[in-house]
Amino acid sequence: MRRVVLSGLLLAAFVAAWAWLASLQSVDDLTLASPGEVVQAFEDDWSLLWDNAWVTLTEVLLGLAIAVVAGVVFAVGMHLSRALRDAAYPLLVGSQAIPIVVLAPIFVLAFDYGIGPKLAIVALICFFPITVNLLDGLRAVEPELLKLMRSLGASRLRTLRSVELPAALPYLFSGLKIAAAVSVIGAVFGEWAGADEGLGRLVLLGNNQLQTPRVYAGIVILTVMAVALFALTALAERVACPWNRKERAA
């Protein structure tokens, strides 16, 4: 409750500062729309914003889903096979060094205008934090515990299922939270490189057509989307790993 009040107060202060800045004569209306104008844009363009927001949300969610599957497969594979880990780790890091801005148009060339390149870009930037965090979690299990499982006669896969994966679950969620926060940026990049719908495209178009309030309305929706995804992930973590919360509190 206290957290809600405090962050609400900070948000209100931010909006007030925004309104004050927008009211200054020296600030160009094309650069900064006032909060009032943005609310007006929400009223005027509601169905346009809504339809495009759905498109972007779909890209984000599907891209995240691909990233989770790929991330879990990569992390478990690299955990089980030392050779695979040694071989794949540099490539994994390298995949994050590629500038997405440059890659996006190439993806569009390769996959056409549809949803494909957007999913590829969202998945590419989201699978990295998921893989790295989950791999760390799998490797953080105490050696004594693995010894115990071995002495109990457990197979490698049994140990993975009963001990390592549950122990690594909080790490997976840490990776997911980071992925959720950056996933929206990935979708926007994908749409900028070439799309005929989506919030990213709407914002870019609005910018070119000098519809500043609509641009800001789009940004607000994108931000809310990222925050909501993050909050949902955090909530899922609390539900899925209740032991983790208790231990931290103790």
Next chain:
Amino acid sequence: MPAKGVDFRMNVGAPVTGSRSEAGIGVTLSGVARRYPARRGADVVALEDLDLELRAGEVLGVVGPSGCGKSTLLELVAGLQEPDSGSVTVGEESDPAGRRAACTLMPQRDLLLPWRDALGNAALAIEATGTPSREARARAEPFFERFGLSDFEHARPAALSGGMRQRVAFIRTLLPGRPLLLLDEPFAALDAITRAEMQQWLANALAAEPRTVLLVTHDVEEALFLADRVAVLSPRPGRVVAELDVPLPRPRDRRAAVTDPELARLRARALEALS
């Protein structure tokens, strides 16, 4: 400290597990040496020329200064390591897989999984070899009542006291029904009062569930109180420097043991051998 209302008495009736484990199993180590490569310089010799024998159904306490290779000794018997020379035989088995199948290890720390309840943690011992979860839990349940843990089956480890956690860990050790138990300083992490209570508890538990037990500890009194025989190891490289028979029937009474003249004499001899 244990939570209020925990019943420390036990109903010492027939063992829950089948008869296969009642007799226990013999263990023989002869001429065992184990060394580890050091980062620089000569190898670290953990054990050298170690001879040790456990009779079926016997509780053997092994005491020694820290770093005398006690943990290495346990892992060798458990089939988690192989000696560089000499042989380790459990029952008829000398290959590591056979040794692993004959014993269960109880590690120093309880290593309970925080996401499983107490019953689930005990059940893990047989889930490990493929027993379905529901059946494993059903088989673990009778142990909770017998060993003073009724009503704590569904508690998460974080809600249990140190002594109760060790009891869950001990049930996990018993559950597979293997004839040899390897206990690695099981009460080292507990406070003195809880440790004394747990030693009495373990003495009674072993009377109810007889097995061959190899108990490694740095606590001479604990070894003398619980064991039929105590072997004293030298500092590294570890070898047996004294073997003491404890000619008192088990289970013993903790309060009587404190003042027993025979135990006091054995304690003096063990401490002399250690120094």
